Amino acid sequence: MLNTTxxxxxxxxxxxxFVQHFLPSFSAGExxxxxxxxxxxxxxxxxxxxxxxxxxxxxxAVQADRFxxxxxxxxxxxxxxxxxxxxxxxxxxxxxxxxxxxxxxxxVTGVAPKVPGKGQVDEDYPSWMALLSFSASDFxxxxxxxxxxxxxxxxxxxTSGVGGKLPTNYTCYDGLVAHGKLALExxxxxxxxxVYIDIPADLFNSIAPSIDDLKLLAHGRTVExxxxxxxxxxxxxxxxxxxxxxxxxxxxxTTSFVHLVCLDGMGKxxxxxxxxxxxxxNETVRLVSMRNWQYTPRKDPEMFEQYLMELNNKIExxxxxxRKTVPDGANGMLRIPPLENSxxxxxxxxxxxALNFGYTAMPHLTRVGEETVSxxxxxxxxxxEPIAINETFPKFNSDSLLRFNSDNKMLDVSYASAWxxxxxxxxxxxxxxxxxxxxxxxxxxxxxxxVEQGLMQEKWSELLPxxxxxxxxxxxxxxxxxVGKQTKSTNS
Amino acid sequence: MIDQVxxxxxxxxxxxxxxxxxxxxxxxxxxxxxxxEAEMDELNNLSRWTAKWRLLYNLPYNYxxxxxxxxxxxSIRFFxxxxxxxxxxxxxxxxIGTSSSNDTQLMKALEPILTAxxxxxxxxxxxGLLGNVLEFTEQNPTNVTGLLLxxxxxxxxxxxxxxxxxxVAKTIPLKLLRMSCLSPxxxxxxxxxxxxxxxxxxxxxxxxxxxxxxxxxxKVTFSHKMRYTSDVxxxxxxxxxxxxxxxxxxxxxxxxxxxxTALASNMLTQLTAAKAVPENWTSAEFGMEMVLGNPHVxxxxxxxx
Numbered sequence: 001m002l003n004t005t006x007x008x009x010x011x012x013x014x015x016x017x018f019v020q021h022f023l024p025s026f027s028a029g030e031x032x033x034x035x036x037x038x039x040x041x042x043x044x045x046x047x048x049x050x051x052x053x054x055x056x057x058x059x060x061a062v063q064a065d066r067f068x069x070x071x072x073x074x075x076x077x078x079x080x081x082x083x084x085x086x087x088x089x090x091x092x093x094x095x096x097x098x099x100x101x102x103x104x105x106x107x108v109t110g111v112a113p114k115v116p117g118k119g120q121v122d123e124d125y126p127s128w129m130a131l132l133s134f135s136a137s138d139f140x141x142x143x144x145x146x147x148x149x150x151x152x153x154x155x156x157x158x159t160s161g162v163g164g165k166l167p168t169n170y171t172c173y174d175g176l177v178a179h180g181k182l183a184l185e186x187x188x189x190x191x192x193x194x195v196y197i198d199i200p201a202d203l204f205n206s207i208a209p210s211i212d213d214l215k216l217l218a219h220g221r222t223v224e225x226x227x228x229x230x231x232x233x234x235x236x237x238x239x240x241x242x243x244x245x246x247x248x249x250x251x252x253x254t255t256s257f258v259h260l261v262c263l264d265g266m267g268k269x270x271x272x273x274x275x276x277x278x279x280x281x282n283e284t285v286r287l288v289s290m291r292n293w294q295y296t297p298r299k300d301p302e303m304f305e306q307y308l309m310e311l312n313n314k315i316e317x318x319x320x321x322x323r324k325t326v327p328d329g330a331n332g333m334l335r336i337p338p339l340e341n342s343x344x345x346x347x348x349x350x351x352x353x354a355l356n357f358g359y360t361a362m363p364h365l366t367r368v369g370e371e372t373v374s375x376x377x378x379x380x381x382x383x384x385e386p387i388a389i390n391e392t393f394p395k396f397n398s399d400s401l402l403r404f405n406s407d408n409k410m411l412d413v414s415y416a417s418a419w420x421x422x423x424x425x426x427x428x429x430x431x432x433x434x435x436x437x438x439x440x441x442x443x444x445x446x447x448x449x450x451v452e453q454g455l456m457q458e459k460w461s462e463l464l465p466x467x468x469x470x471x472x473x474x475x476x477x478x479x480x481x482x483v484g485k486q487t488k489s490t491n492s
Numbered sequence: 493m494i495d496q497v498x499x500x501x502x503x504x505x506x507x508x509x510x511x512x513x514x515x516x517x518x519x520x521x522x523x524x525x526x527x528x529e530a531e532m533d534e535l536n537n538l539s540r541w542t543a544k545w546r547l548l549y550n551l552p553y554n555y556x557x558x559x560x561x562x563x564x565x566x567s568i569r570f571f572x573x574x575x576x577x578x579x580x581x582x583x584x585x586x587x588i589g590t591s592s593s594n595d596t597q598l599m600k601a602l603e604p605i606l607t608a609x610x611x612x613x614x615x616x617x618x619x620g621l622l623g624n625v626l627e628f629t630e631q632n633p634t635n636v637t638g639l640l641l642x643x644x645x646x647x648x649x650x651x652x653x654x655x656x657x658x659x660v661a662k663t664i665p666l667k668l669l670r671m672s673c674l675s676p677x678x679x680x681x682x683x684x685x686x687x688x689x690x691x692x693x694x695x696x697x698x699x700x701x702x703x704x705x706x707x708x709x710x711k712v713t714f715s716h717k718m719r720y721t722s723d724v725x726x727x728x729x730x731x732x733x734x735x736x737x738x739x740x741x742x743x744x745x746x747x748x749x750x751x752x753t754a755l756a757s758n759m760l761t762q763l764t765a766a767k768a769v770p771e772n773w774t775s776a777e778f779g780m781e782m783v784l785g786n787p788h789v790x791x792x793x794x795x796x797x
Contacts, residue, residue: 013665016699018776078700080648089714090702090784091750121772138747206745213752219779223695227653229679230672233621243779245701249714249748276743276751304652305787307645308692311568332793334569334640336561358571360558378556379548379578380571380640389576393583393607394599396590401580415580421555422584425545432541437589439534444598446520447513451502455495 011224011238019220021125022240023113024100028064028185032057061186064104066264067153067194069290073098075241077258079295087297092131092246092258094291095221099240102127102218107211108267109175126211127218128264129290131246134257138203146197146257148289154190156286157182163190171201171281173288175265197259197289205271205279209247214263214270218244255296259289333382334358350408358382364413367399374411379418395419507597514601535609542585542606543613546578547670547682556674563642563678570687570793573636582610615684618669633669638682639690639793640674647676655691656683660792662691693788701782703740714740716755718762721770721777730780736766 011017034057065073076095079087096102105128106112113125139145156172157164162182166172176183182190209217221241225233250256263270269285272278312332313325330337338352351361358381364374395401398419403412426433506513520527548556557563586603590596614633645652654671658664666683674680681690694700703714718736720727727733741754756778763770770777 018780020772020774020776076651083648087702088712089705090700091782093701121774124775135747206743206747207749209752216752216756216775216778219775227655227668228651228671228695230618230621230670232651245779245782247750247752249703249750251748303787304645304649304694305789307566307643307648308789311566311641311643311791313566328564328567330562330567330569332568332570332791334557334562334571336559358562360562362558376558377574377577378558379574379581380556380638381574382569382571391576391579393579394587394596394603395580395583396587396596398584415577417555418577418580419584419587421551422545422581423587424584425550425581426585426588429541429550432538432585433588435534435538435541436586439538440589440595440598440602442534443517443520443602444594447506447516447598448499448503450516450520451499451506455499455502 011222013224013226015224017222019222019240020122021103021218022099022220022242023122023125024062024064024104026062027106027112028062028066028104030059030061030186032059034058063186065098065101065290066105066185066188067192067262067288067290069096069101069260073101074291077291077293081293082295084296084298085303086299087250087295088252089249090297091249092133092256092295094131094244094260096242096244097239099220099242102129102242102244104128105264106267107214107263107265109265111267124215126214126267127244128262129244130209130214130217130261130263131244132199132207132259132261132287133246133248133250134203134207134259135248135251136254136257137251146199146259148195148197148259148292151194151196152190153184153188153192153194155194155196156288157190166286169283170198170286171269171284172286173262173265195289195292196286197261199285199287201279201281201283201285204281204285205276207248208270210270210272210276211267213247217247218242250295250297252297252299255294257294258292259287260291261287261289263287334380335382336360347408354405354408356382359412359414361410362413364411372411374413375405376417377412377414398423503594507594510597510600513597517601517605535605536613539606539609539613540617542582542610543617545581545585546610546614547617548573548680549617549670551581553674553678557640563640565677566643568639568641568643568791570639571637572686573638573682575634575636579607582607615667615669618671633684635685636669636682637685637687638670638680639687641679641681641692642677644677646673646679649694651695652679653693653695654679654681655693656681656685656687657689657691658685658687660689662689662790688792690791691788692791694786699783699786701779702784704737704784716740716759716782718759718766718768719781719783720768721763721780724768727768733763733766733768736762736768738762 034055037054039054073096074094075097076093078093078095079085079090103113103125107126107128114123116122134146136145151165153176154163154165156166157176158166158172159168161180162177164177184190219242221243223239223241225237225239244260246258248256266287269281310325312328312330314328328337335358336355338355339348341348341352354361354375358377359375360377361373362376364372366372398416401415401419403415404410405412426436506516544550563569583603586599586606590599611633639654639656641654650673654668655662656666656668658666666685666687668681669684670680670682672680703716706713706715715737718733718738720729720731720733722729738755738758741751741758743749743751756773759778759781760770760773
């Protein structure tokens, strides 16, 4: 099921491929495209000066998220936000739908991905995004913990001259100012809103990953989609994702706060060396937090498999507080559980027989105004094999589908309700109603034309230019055959 | 001029006889290939609506589950679809705009056409959602079964996957015809065939990373079981290597921060020692090694009558 092929083979159903990275064709930034054409040679007309160069240049910018991330780009947070479970042994991770995002910027300014030699795989390239986990226990009681603060890009820029508001003794993205001038990217301004966090230097040094760590903490995935629920589908058989993994486990019973932070150009401030003990940051590090969430590891878990294992069970707590699961009596089929019966019966056996087949007793106001109770069953039968009923359609009213149950002397309105629901649904779906009406009308028109032509041919066949026997020969097969033909042509 | 009285007479005669009316429709739709193609498009547009109804799209939940006791909180319920119920539904939908007795005769001739086309479209609805060209299934699904799951797990893990099988040993996978949420906590799955076993699990991109914790009288240690990174020694990539694991290396300090670089180099050493040397050692292989086993929950409906 898991696969790390570096080639682009097809994935089998449900298969996952781990991918080293999806490098962007262009990393974010401004580009100038220059074209130079020179003309030379013999026999060129004099109107074109020899060895003249023709230059054309075009500027463009590649934009990429830097200080914010679109909510739609986030596919999964793990552990789920505000969830409690046995996550003590898990590293948090985030799945992004933008497959190249983690490699779109330079963690170390000026260091771009290397082009591998022939036949060699790429070198790992560090991601500019990281997951930092903070624990409530990181802060002595009484000191402020990490809080997300709303601000603007101005809060990231030193106070010197260009309108920044970053206090001194803070380490932040220093690429935002170059040569005493603002160096913001397209779409960014001093007042662009951001969310940032302030991290004390020693805490940053002890939890921030190194450049080498960041080469391993992000990877790509290609996942075959055919087993997804419709809400998750986007019209593709295979889907690429990028995944960023955190580097810190959480303590049981202590809430862990995870921030997806931007480390654009921050490579030089990350801890390095053996044991991560070479550190260079000021008193406080200010980072932009693009997404944050929290989870709490607990011994008594709220886990995916836990929920599913306890389905169809009633949870009972015994006197000593122990959990006990008792099956709920429906045997996993879609029906109302049978009623308890007594020795007197009072019709319970008959009712249970109906419930067993998925029936529900519903109040029924009959056409004559009488209030009664009738059996109703939806299209979902609590048996594994379908029932076969032969009935001819069309019906022209729902009453012809009412049934009488001789066992318990009640009406069965199931099929009549289905018919009425179909009618209401059709009327409610105006596109369908119109198309159906037009289709019927056109068919009717065709029949009338056919009759008219028949009459004309009978009366004036010798005057008409076409041969009626030839037309008859063209009539091949039946409509089922056209459908069959269509099937073949679509499959081939 | 055409004699209007005679025309009306002929139409009346034609409408009184469904088989010959059908023959006329066939004649009209087959005599002209261009016309036949336009007819098919029109018919397909109509039957995509009806096919969706046959897969229970756009139907009120109360009609499907009329009583809350059928699907209480934290339950999974299996069912098969009553095709006759759906025939009645489609018949009701087809009945609109019928006013004269001529219309009813025409309907008798036209409805089988729509019914046939609808059934051919049922299998293609989900295929279309996967971005593939809509293809008609060779056999239209006549035996559709499924499940309803009402659990907080649906909301908490929206990317959950449900595999249906026609046998208990999970060897015959069933085609998924529909899988969608009817409400945040309610998931509907429909399969082409009789479902005997379902396997519910988390998907590939939701696999999570972590370690196996060993609690020895309060002192917890972590380690990680290694996997094959490629198909070697008759093993498939991703399967566990028996008895090969690495201890978790933390950075100094008590903050449980993983020394990622050291962990990765320990993994490579272990793989080499286990004669499962990876072809490449990149973030992809590291990512795959870090995956913790994914829980699968398997249900087999038990039917009793």
